[in-house]
Amino acid sequence: MLSADRGDMDRVTEFAAAHGLTIVESSLARRSVQVAGTVTQMEAAFSVRLQTCEIGGREYICYEGPLSIPAALDGIIVAVLGLDQRPAARR
Numbered sequence: 001m002l003s004a005d006r007g008d009m010d011r012v013t014e015f016a017a018a019h020g021l022t023i024v025e026s027s028l029a030r031r032s033v034q035v036a037g038t039v040t041q042m043e044a045a046f047s048v049r050l051q052t053c054e055i056g057g058r059e060y061i062c063y064e065g066p067l068s069i070p071a072a073l074d075g076i077i078v079a080v081l082g083l084d085q086r087p088a089a090r091r
Helices: 006-018 039-046
Strands: 022-027 032-036 049-055 058-064
Touching: 006 022, 006 032, 039 049
Parallel strands: none
Antiparallel strands: 022 032, 049 058
């Protein structure tokens, strides 16, 4: 597997910093960037509204609407994981 491009990684971390998000971990080899921030910062960065939803008597963080990223990062950011904490289907 190829590592992420350093320039692409820099663009993603610049995007995160511009929204006040903290880089928790980044890995060229894993092609990933983990960020942390407040609800307000996450909502602004990804153009969503985070809220609490209840499923099966348990509360989870979920969001309304489609996630959005800047057009300049299209194809660089291929997934945003962890904003929605609803359980995923399992086999």
